[in-house]
Amino acid sequence: MNLNFWLPILMLSSSFFTGLIIFFLKEESTALRTTLNLAGSIFKVFAVHFMAYRLLVLDNIHQVSFSMGLGFDFVLRVDFLSLMFLALSSNLWLVTTIYSVGYLEGSPNRSRFFGFFSLCVTASTGIALAGNLITFFIFYEFLTLVTYPLVVHRETREALEAGRTYLWYTILGGALLFLGVVWLQVITGPLDFVDTGALEALGREYHVSLCIIFLILVMGLGVKAALVPLHGWLPVAMVAPAPVSALLHAVAVVKAGAFGIVRVVFDVFGRDFAGFLGLLGPLAVAASFTIIFGSLRALSQTDLKKRLAYSTVSQVSYITLGTAVIAYFSAVGAIVHLVHQGIMKITLFFCAGNFAETLGLHNIRDLRGVGRRMPLTAIMFTLAVFGMIGTPPMAGFISKWYLGLGALEGGSAWILVILVVSSLLNSAYFLPIVYSMWFELPSGQWKTIRTSRFEAPLMLLVPPMFTVGAAVFAGLFAGSNWSPLGLARQIAFGMGIYP
Amino acid sequence: MDLVFDLIIGLSLAGVSWRIVRAREHFQAIVLFITFGLLLSLAWTRLKSPDIAIAEAAVGAGLAGVLLMDTLGALSSPRERAKVVISLKLLIPCLFLAGLMAYSILYIPEDFQGLGIVVREALPQTHLEYPITAVLLDFRGYDTWLELGVLLVAVLGVLCIRRTDNIKGTMLPAPAEPVGSWIVKLLLPLMVLIGGYLLWLGAFAPGGAFQGGVVLASAGVMLWQSGHPSLGLMPRLWWKILLCSGFLSFLILAFSSLFYTDQLLTHPATKTWILGVEYAATLSIALCLISLVLGSPARNHENKGV
């Protein structure tokens, strides 16, 4: 058995077939469904770690390639970057599965939910593994399709509206991406991610076309990465159940966009060539604008999940920002933020889900004094908030520190200003929540929606603990080779970016 | 002299067609259409195409007239006036089209050669002496086969629209009249004779399966119109088989040609085959046309009121 070939396939099918089987399960067979889900996700986690071992230690190249007969191949290829994204998605899938089993207990249509949930993870796995832009596009569109049912899962009118908005944005993005990908293919022929530099070899007469293609691609990816003004779907999609929001924000959708931008800049155009074409400056400006805009909008939200959503708009653009600066530290910062933002944001959403699920709290005003009623959740929330703001031992600090260093290295000191302002704004919209959670008195009686032995069901408590722990450890042990930062460094080396 | 005659025919054809379009009453339009058919057959006689003249006179003026009149009677009161206005929005494109076509006609090459020579050269190999029959049944037999298919499908379609599988159901005789039955007695044998004669003639002179079939069909329609019950006495299965017979005989020819030769629809080297196919075709053309005329819905329903 050739593992180099089969391992990527196994990665995909572990969630794909799980999803398909789950569709056909009866609504009542909870135990079987949960077992399947957990088996699939645990298998995937092991597979990823095994793959990481094979790649990092044994230097095996995993590659799968089919000819589609269309002048391009369907390529799955594992490099450091995809490994990192894979590790993120598989681990968070496991965690989120556990969380959603607890969260959705007793609610209708669970087969549908978990089926699409697994497919969604398949899509993000595919996005991580994609070895060229076309394969990437295939999974990117697949992701759009399978997340829609998750967004409208509640079946309320509001949810359907949100679903429609989500679709319009993402399908428009998909169409743009399609145009860009095809155009690029017409100009260059089939182009794998490993062939960086092919565009540089093209003559000058293509430069204008390449600029337009870059713009189209970034716009197409920017829809999912929620670059302003393409972010409109994200706050609306908050009507989805908490695990969906968590997954959408932390791993699947926005990360797919951000990951795509990283791929386009680093692997398709090449960072230096993109800089040579003068594309990175505008990208950095757009990202900065999104960061500030998202934070400002977050300030004015009163709904907890909405505020988190705008925070996502802002935070994800750090990745784009780091990508757009030609500096070693920026690149590392961008890549590492991919992971850091994921684990921190998913914690926040888990906690928000806990508040909503056990006490029915949605509005920020209702959170007064909740720290006494739900201390564990509140502690986790607080930790994640500190991470988001970038307080030193936390993971967020690492990303921001690297991004800052990169800005200085790249000679764009104005980015530093953006970072500082953004951190201030982060504090401004997060700290009041933390303050009122711990130091204000509850306004009234808590109405308990779900009773359990602890403050919330165990299945809702363990996942955020895990993720917040990961965030803390990612910050504390950043120096290790196996931490996200260590991986990010290796990725940067792999791309030929040195300090 | 010929040219004057041609011009008169051409102009009257164009004039009649314009009158048909402009006629206020449907009835008038249909009567004019019958005239149009007769004029056309005149034109075809002039153009040395007697076969088509026979066919047109029988079909264009005859069966089509019966069908249209019949339908008109069922659809509306024949004197109903239609609003006929000249719409420039439609007329101008049509004039433009006519102009374009007229312009391109001038480019028909003077030394135009159709396939006539090729046909004449190949004619001795077919055991047929008359080229049109040879083209219809041998050289382009596939077309004829499919044409029989079109007829059959039209009958099937009529049955489908009427939601019945039984052609006989519609064959309730019209009220008998003394003169009508007298005419039938007089003309019917003659028409059957003429039909057979035309069919026989087809092997070496103008005439053939189609013309014969049409004449037989006219005879059948007349028989039915005069209230004679004989057509309704035919067993249903036989009726069906005869409807298919032309198409079926070509089908059998096609299948058998797959066995003894390499190309579909190749006739064996005897005349009997071709004649057999032709006779079957005549029968089924006649029967299909009769069924099409009789198969119109709501006839029974209406005649009950009379």
Place this chain on the structure above:
Amino acid sequence: MPVGAPPERYGNITVPELLILIPFTGAILCFLFPEVLRRLTGLLSAALIFSNSAILTRSIFQDGARRLHLGGWTEPLGIGMSIDGLSILFILLTAVVGLLVSIYSASFFSAAQEQVLARHFWPLWLFLWGALNSLFFVSDIFNAYVVMELVGISAAALAALSGTSASLTAALRYFLLTMAGSMAFLLGVGFIYARTGLLDMYLVGTVADGGPLMAMALGLMTVALIMKTALFPFHFWLPPAHGEAPAPVSAILSGLVIKGSFYLLLRIWFTVFQNSTVTTHAAALIGLLGLIAVIWGSYQAIIQTRLKLIIAYSSIGQVGYLFLLFPLIFMTPDPAWKTEAWTACIFQAISHGLAKAALFLAAGNLIQASGTDDLRSMRNIADKLPMTTFTLALAGVSLMGLPPSGGFVAKWMLLQSILASGQWWLAAAPILGGLLTAAYVFKILSQSFVSDDKKSCCGNVSFVMEKSALLLALFSILIGFRANEVIFLLSEPVFFIIPGGQSP
């Protein structure tokens, strides 16, 4: 001048003629047999046609194109039949859709009140199938006219099958338009004959030059076929005709019949007029109409509220894509991109045929289950008929052109050749069309995510019906993985050398 037997004929057991003979025989038998036997006969014929198509496809794939001379007479005297990659693809499409639709209808028409429909359905459908098969073999312009009439009458009769006044009117409107188109086509045949004295497509193609006669012929024939294919200004007949018919008939009409006239249009443009007459302006005009059709049809589909009408309007939009081929072929200098455009268009035709048939069959399931095809009734079926919902989703994915479906391959290649040819204005079709398609597909699908507790679903849908629709949808997805074979079949340029073929 009868041709001697080609020696390889007996070594090669495939008999393409059977694809015409079997359905016609089946039709006749269905007509003659008592009603109990009709379904069996129909199914048997369908299976036979399907297996023969598969065998023939394999043979064409291996040995290349074939040419038959009917009656043993060579062209220009006789009628030829040509079987090349293009025709075999359409034959195969017809066989797959036809087989599954036949299986579906065997179950669909088994309800007591549908018995009377089944009686007429089988002979007409088999006739239509035979006519379509012979249309895909056609190589003679007058023969094409006769075949088209055969297709037209049987299709119109099928469209009127359900017998409601709406369906009758729709069928008549369709039929009158078809007939007018046939007349124009026949006059076009006359013009071609006047110029060349020939009727065989390949022979005409070799001798044809420009000139007003040929231009006129091209114009008449193109308009005739565009009317039958329901391109934009002549699209009005399609939605009622396809929307009012019973589900299997809709599937046939939308999936196959309009493809027939489109196929003929391809033959006319690229065989008969291959090196003459055709101006880039005419091609651009057709392309423009296609573009408008894509947008207009999809827009109309979005604002409909009945499932079958949505699907029917979607046909107008999806057929519009096919016509983008013309400007692409005539305005692209590079032959490689021409092949690409060509393949894209055929792929679109095939995947649309499969997906559309699947959609209509699924709509039929919906109607049988809930009694109506109002979109709101979709709410009930998501739980009761998950397979039907899944079918709708899969076929919708193919229509939208999302990867990895057949529709995706089509749109991909289409966009690629559009960009390569520099015809920027055409790029609006795949992009905007894809968006609008997504809009109406999700309009359908989003209903299935809403549970309506008020009323429960009434009828049951048989296993066969659900599965045959699902299979069609699956095929429309899976064909995306078999692009290579299709490209191979289409890439070979086909020139027939006709023995003794002479041109005056």
Place this chain on the structure above:
Amino acid sequence: MKIYEILSVFFCLSGGIFFLAGTLGLIRFPDTYSRLHALTKADNLGLGFIVLGLIFVAGSIPESIKLVLTWLLAMIGSSSACYFIGNHMYHPPKAGENEDGSGI
């Protein structure tokens, strides 16, 4: 010009005159009955003259017989058509009934 040719022309011309008269009658006469009268009588006579004229130039005996047959058939056709029309006028049917002969 031979004598039978002159005769032929003469008969054909007179036949034409009868046709003309019949047509004039069709246009000028006030009601259906008289119109029928003009049509059937004058036209049959006209046709008879033309047939007679053509017989003079006919090539063979069978051809002449066919010509006479034509005249006879036309007479039968027109007389019965005349009967049907007249009958129709005299006893007008209630529903959509119509008078129409056979195809020939």
Place this chain on the structure above:
Amino acid sequence: MTTVIIYALTATTLFSVGLYGFAIHPDLIRKIVSLNIMAGGAFLFLISLAYHTGSPEVDPVPQAMVLTGIVVTISATAFALCLARRIKEKTGQCLLEHRRKDTET
């Protein structure tokens, strides 16, 4: 100006007139009659070509085509008329502009 040109011109005129009638008349029966005029035009065109061949004998191929065409046209006409009658029976009118009177069964 030859015979052929005269008849060919007549043929195209007939076709155009038929087309005009087809387009202008809302009534089904008139549409069908107009279609038949169009058909007559197309047939006449073919036959004028057959006559054109110059030799004393007429080209049999167009004649055979027209014979086929006549059968096809009469079948189509009969079918269309049958449909029209059925529509009249169902809706009480014989126009194509369908007014949704009866709800679907």
